[in-house]
Amino acid sequence: MQQSVVSAVTWNSGSVYYLPRKDIGLLKLMKLAGRLTLFVAVWAAVLAPLIFLINKFLATTSNEQGLAIKLLAEVCLTGTILLASFLVTRYVDKRPFVTLGFDRQHLVRDTVVGIVVGFLMILLCLVILRLLHYVSFDYSARIDPMALLGYVLLIYLNSITQEVLVRGYPLQSIESQYGTVIAVLVSSLLFAAMHIGGVDLANGLIPLLNIFLAGILLGLAYTKTRRLWLAFAIHFAWNFAQGPLLGIPVSGQKLYEWQLVNLSGPELISGGNYGLEGGLVATLVTLLAIGALFLPPLNRVTSLKGAGGEATAEEDLSAPSGTLS
Numbered sequence: 001m002q003q004s005v006v007s008a009v010t011w012n013s014g015s016v017y018y019l020p021r022k023d024i025g026l027l028k029l030m031k032l033a034g035r036l037t038l039f040v041a042v043w044a045a046v047l048a049p050l051i052f053l054i055n056k057f058l059a060t061t062s063n064e065q066g067l068a069i070k071l072l073a074e075v076c077l078t079g080t081i082l083l084a085s086f087l088v089t090r091y092v093d094k095r096p097f098v099t100l101g102f103d104r105q106h107l108v109r110d111t112v113v114g115i116v117v118g119f120l121m122i123l124l125c126l127v128i129l130r131l132l133h134y135v136s137f138d139y140s141a142r143i144d145p146m147a148l149l150g151y152v153l154l155i156y157l158n159s160i161t162q163e164v165l166v167r168g169y170p171l172q173s174i175e176s177q178y179g180t181v182i183a184v185l186v187s188s189l190l191f192a193a194m195h196i197g198g199v200d201l202a203n204g205l206i207p208l209l210n211i212f213l214a215g216i217l218l219g220l221a222y223t224k225t226r227r228l229w230l231a232f233a234i235h236f237a238w239n240f241a242q243g244p245l246l247g248i249p250v251s252g253q254k255l256y257e258w259q260l261v262n263l264s265g266p267e268l269i270s271g272g273n274y275g276l277e278g279g280l281v282a283t284l285v286t287l288l289a290i291g292a293l294f295l296p297p298l299n300r301v302t303s304l305k306g307a308g309g310e311a312t313a314e315e316d317l318s319a320p321s322g323t324l325s
Helices: 025-058 063-091 107-131 145-178 180-194 206-223 229-245 280-292 298-302
Strands: 003-010 016-020 135-137 261-263 312-320
Touching: 025 063, 025 145, 063 145, 107 135, 107 229, 107 280, 145 180, 145 206, 145 229, 180 206, 206 229, 206 280
Parallel strands: none
Antiparallel strands: 003 016, 003 312, 135 261
16 A cells, blocks of 8 residues: 655544654745645635625615625635635645644633633733723613624634634645744744735834734634644634624724724823733733743643543654644
């Protein structure tokens, strides 16, 4: 039987995550660029027809259906990015889709831990700002429960889309050629670049720094677990708690009518109209969260040992080509 040489990460639970063999020199960069370009092209190809249909649908709807339209658009984005990832991993890399980070083991645990981490980050930001007298609360604000439920789904779908787009195939492809550190750093730069449109660069680079640091946090959430569930949950909890729940702008965008929390004081500290992500308090809290991933007990939860055994890396593992299908 024909053999294919790959790299693998495996642990005692028996789960194996295949990564393509490392190439050398310019060939390595060219292959990586080609794979990432193909990934984006496949996503664009499956998304384009849906964009056409959504635009036709928008022409027949009213502005009052705004949340429903956003949900429809996000379903399309999430569905197509997952389909593109499946097609590229299955038919280009010839490896199981589950190796992209969708191993269901510890799905519930990683999700709960991620939601707790995200909520605690927001809480810590508010505590610090309260001590500085840079935040106030409007207890008379009224939240629409049905709209809030809609935003739960919207924010979670958006978190999946962004994580698969950055920490999914791209990060893992870069990691297979250049290693984990480079992959996390480059994917974090990409994550910051995705949000540059909402940043007023004339007012400073703190928002981009914070988004870059969030990218590192989420990248580590994947690389330490080899699953995307933890990154999904942290991303969701941060955006949901800051945005729809408390009414604070998220990355400069405010999509809801109510506002329970009002930020004041210097924007450099609180973030001001950009939201918490625009201030140094969020910088401090994100750095603390990154450090917490390496400290017990969170390190025991997020490490590969927590997946059922001690992680071992095996380079140049020979495996029948059929096992990659």
